[in-house]
Amino acid sequence: MTPPKLRYIDPHVHMVSRTTDDYAAMAAAGVVAVIEPAFWVGQPRTEVGTFKDYFASLVGFERFRASQFGIKHYCTIGLNSKEANNEALAEEVIELLPRFAGKEGVVAIGEIGYDEMTKAEEKFFRVQLELAKEMDLPVMIHTPHRNKKVGTSRSMDVCMEHGIPPARVVIDHNNEETCKEVLDRGFWCAFTIYPKTKMGNMRMVDLARKYGSERIIVDSSADWGMSDPLAVPKTANLMLENGIPAAAVDAMCYRNALLAYGQSGQISESDWLDPAQIDPKREFEGNSLLRGGGPDTGRPETAGPDVRLIE
Amino acid sequence: MPAQTLLLDWLKTRIPTEGLAWLEEKAALMATGAPDKTIFASFSACVRHAGKAHLALSADDLQAARAAVPDWDPSDWTCDQAARVFLLLSMPSGPHSALVMDQMWQTADVGEAITLQKALAVLPYPEGHMARAREAIRSNIKAVFEAIATRNPYPSLHFDTVGWNQMVVKTFFVDVPLARVVGVDRRANPPLSRMLDDLAHERWAASRPFPPDLWRCVGPCADAKALADLKKVLATGSPVERRAAALALKSCPDPQAAAILSSDPTLEKAVRSGSLTWENLHDAP
Numbered sequence: 001m002t003p004p005k006l007r008y009i010d011p012h013v014h015m016v017s018r019t020t021d022d023y024a025a026m027a028a029a030g031v032v033a034v035i036e037p038a039f040w041v042g043q044p045r046t047e048v049g050t051f052k053d054y055f056a057s058l059v060g061f062e063r064f065r066a067s068q069f070g071i072k073h074y075c076t077i078g079l080n081s082k083e084a085n086n087e088a089l090a091e092e093v094i095e096l097l098p099r100f101a102g103k104e105g106v107v108a109i110g111e112i113g114y115d116e117m118t119k120a121e122e123k124f125f126r127v128q129l130e131l132a133k134e135m136d137l138p139v140m141i142h143t144p145h146r147n148k149k150v151g152t153s154r155s156m157d158v159c160m161e162h163g164i165p166p167a168r169v170v171i172d173h174n175n176e177e178t179c180k181e182v183l184d185r186g187f188w189c190a191f192t193i194y195p196k197t198k199m200g201n202m203r204m205v206d207l208a209r210k211y212g213s214e215r216i217i218v219d220s221s222a223d224w225g226m227s228d229p230l231a232v233p234k235t236a237n238l239m240l241e242n243g244i245p246a247a248a249v250d251a252m253c254y255r256n257a258l259l260a261y262g263q264s265g266q267i268s269e270s271d272w273l274d275p276a277q278i279d280p281k282r283e284f285e286g287n288s289l290l291r292g293g294g295p296d297t298g299r300p301e302t303a304g305p306d307v308r309l310i311e
Numbered sequence: 312m313p314a315q316t317l318l319l320d321w322l323k324t325r326i327p328t329e330g331l332a333w334l335e336e337k338a339a340l341m342a343t344g345a346p347d348k349t350i351f352a353s354f355s356a357c358v359r360h361a362g363k364a365h366l367a368l369s370a371d372d373l374q375a376a377r378a379a380v381p382d383w384d385p386s387d388w389t390c391d392q393a394a395r396v397f398l399l400l401s402m403p404s405g406p407h408s409a410l411v412m413d414q415m416w417q418t419a420d421v422g423e424a425i426t427l428q429k430a431l432a433v434l435p436y437p438e439g440h441m442a443r444a445r446e447a448i449r450s451n452i453k454a455v456f457e458a459i460a461t462r463n464p465y466p467s468l469h470f471d472t473v474g475w476n477q478m479v480v481k482t483f484f485v486d487v488p489l490a491r492v493v494g495v496d497r498r499a500n501p502p503l504s505r506m507l508d509d510l511a512h513e514r515w516a517a518s519r520p521f522p523p524d525l526w527r528c529v530g531p532c533a534d535a536k537a538l539a540d541l542k543k544v545l546a547t548g549s550p551v552e553r554r555a556a557a558l559a560l561k562s563c564p565d566p567q568a569a570a571i572l573s574s575d576p577t578l579e580k581a582v583r584s585g586s587l588t589w590e591n592l593h594d595a596p
Contacts, residue, residue, distance in 0.1 A: 052418060056417065060419065061451070063420070063421050064451070064453075098348075098352070099418050100418065102356060103355055103420040104420050105420065
C-alpha cells in the first residue's frame with residue numbers, strides 16, 4: 001500500500017464503541033487525530049455515576065487507547081438531547097459538566113441540540129450554551145434525524161439568541177436540504193458520512209462541487225451502529241478521484257476541523273507534527289527500553305509473512 | 312527545604328510571572344479551605360497556567376529533592392505536575408484532602424491521573440491515599456502505572472506484600488524497567504521470588520524474552536527450584552543473563568548459591584569485587 005498523501009482528522013467519531021483494529025486501520029489510512037463527542041451510548045443511562053465514568057473514560061482510557069496507535073484523541077463534553085428528556089437525571093448531569101469541560105483536550109461543548117425538540121431538550125440545550133460561553137469553548141450541535149430542516153434552523157436561532165458567534169458553532173449531520181442555510185448564516189457545516197441513515201460519500205462529492213470547501217467539515221460519526229471509521233479517508237480519496245482539488249479535500253477532511261475546534265486552545269497541529277509532543281516522555285526518559293522509533297502500536301504482531309501465525 | 316518550597320522555587324524560574332501569581336493565589340485559597348468546586352477547577356487549570364515543559368532539574372535540585380524526601384526523584388516531572396502537586400500540598404492534609412483527591416482521581420484526565428500518583432512521593436497522610444495508589448497499579452494506562460511504580464518511594468514504604476508483589480510482577484508485563492522501582496532489594500520476599508521464577512518458566516515455555524533484571528527479586532529468597540534455574544542461566548544464558556544470574560546468586564544467603572556461583576570464577580570475582588552491579592548490568596562488557 002502506498003503511504004497516504006494527506007493527513008486526516010475525524011472530528012466526530014465514537015471510539016469507545018470501536019475496536020483496536022479500527023484504530024490501526026485509521027492510523028494506516030492517515031488519520032492523525034480524532035474528536036470524540038460525548039453522546040448517547042445506545043442503552044439509556046439511569047444513574048449520574050454512569051455519566052461520570054463515561055466522561056472520565058473520554059478524557060482518560062480512550063485517550064490512552066488512541067495514543068497506542070499514534071492517534072491524538074480529543075473530546076467534547078455535554079449532555080446529549082435524547083437523554084435530556086430524563087429531567088431529574090439531566091439536572092444531575094448538568095451539575096457534573098463543569099468538572100470535565102475544563103480538562104485537557106476538551107475542544108467543545110457537545111454534542112448538544114435537539115432530538116424530538118421537547119421542552120426538556122430545549123431547556124438543557126440552552127443551559128449548555130451558557131456553559132460553553134462560561135468555559136469559552138466552541139459548540140458542537142447534533143441536528144435531529146426527524147424534522148431535520150426545522151430542527152437545524154432552530155438550533156442556529158437558539159445559538160444566536162444566546163449570543164454565540166456562528167464561527168464558534170459546528171452544525172453537524174447536515175444534508176443537501178440543510179447545508180445552504182447553515183453556510184449562509186456563517187456556521188461551520190459538518191457532514192456525517194454514515195451508510196444508510198446519513199450521507200453517502202458520492203453525495204458528498206457532489207456537495208463539494210456545488211458549495212466548495214469553505215467551512216465544510218467531513219466526519220464519520222462511527223459508533224455502535226453499522227458505520228465506517230474510515231469514512232473520512234475514503235471520502236477524501238473519492239473526492240480526489242473525482243477531481244476535487246487536493247487543497248479543498250485537505251480543508252474539508254483536516255484543516256477546517258482544526259480551525260473550528262482550535263478556537264478552544266485545546267487542539268493544535270503541533271500536537272501530532274512535533275515529535276516531542278507525541279510522547280513528551282521520550283524527551284527525558286533515556287533510551288533504555290524505548291522501542292524503535294515509531295509509536296508503540298500495542299498490536300500483536302500478526303502482520304508477518306505468514307498471517308496464520310499468532311505469536 | 313520542604314517539598315512544597317522546592318516546587319515553588321523550581322517553578323519561579325520556569326513559568327511566566329502571571330502563571331506563578333495565579334498559582335500562589337489558588338494555593339492560598341486552598342490553604343484556607345476553598346470550596347471543592349474551586350479546588351477541582353484550579354487543579355484542572357494548572358496546565359493552562361504552568362504549561363507542560365519538562366522541569367529539567369539540575370543535579371543540585373535532585374539532591375535537594377532527596378534531602379527533602381528520601382528517594383524522591385522528580386527528574387521526569389513537568390511544570391504542570393509541579394504546579395498541581397504544589398496545590399495539593401497547600402491543602403490541610405487529612406481525611407478531607409484525601410477524599411478530595413479520591414474525587415479528583417475518579418474524574419481525572421490522563422495528565423491529572425499521572426500527577427495524583429506522582430504526588431504520593433511527597434504528600435503527608437499516606438494512609439489516606441492507599442486505595443488510589445493500589446488502583447493505579449491495576450491501571451492499563453502505562454503512564455499511570457509508571458507514575459506510582461517508578462521513581463516513587465510510596466509503594467516501598469506503604470504497600471503490603473500483596474500490593475508490592477503485584478506491582479513488581481506487573482513491571483515485567485508492561486515493559487517498565489525494574490531499575491526505576493524504588494526499594495526493590497529491601498522488599499524482596501519469598502512469595503515474590505516464587506512468582507517471578509514461575510513467570511520465567513512461563514516465558515521460556517512461550518519462547519518470549521524477559522529482562523534478566525527479573526532475577527534480582529528472585530535471588531535473595533531463591534528456593535531449590537529457583538537455584539536450579541539460576542544454575543542453568545549461569546551456564547547457558549546470554550552474557551547479560553549470566554551476569555544477572557551471578558548477581559542474583561550473590562544476593563542469596565543459601566550456601567548452595569555460593570557453590571553454584573563458584574562454577575564461574577570470572578563472574579564470581581566481578582560480583583564479589585563490586586565491579587558488576589544491578590545498576591551496570593546492561594552496560595558491562
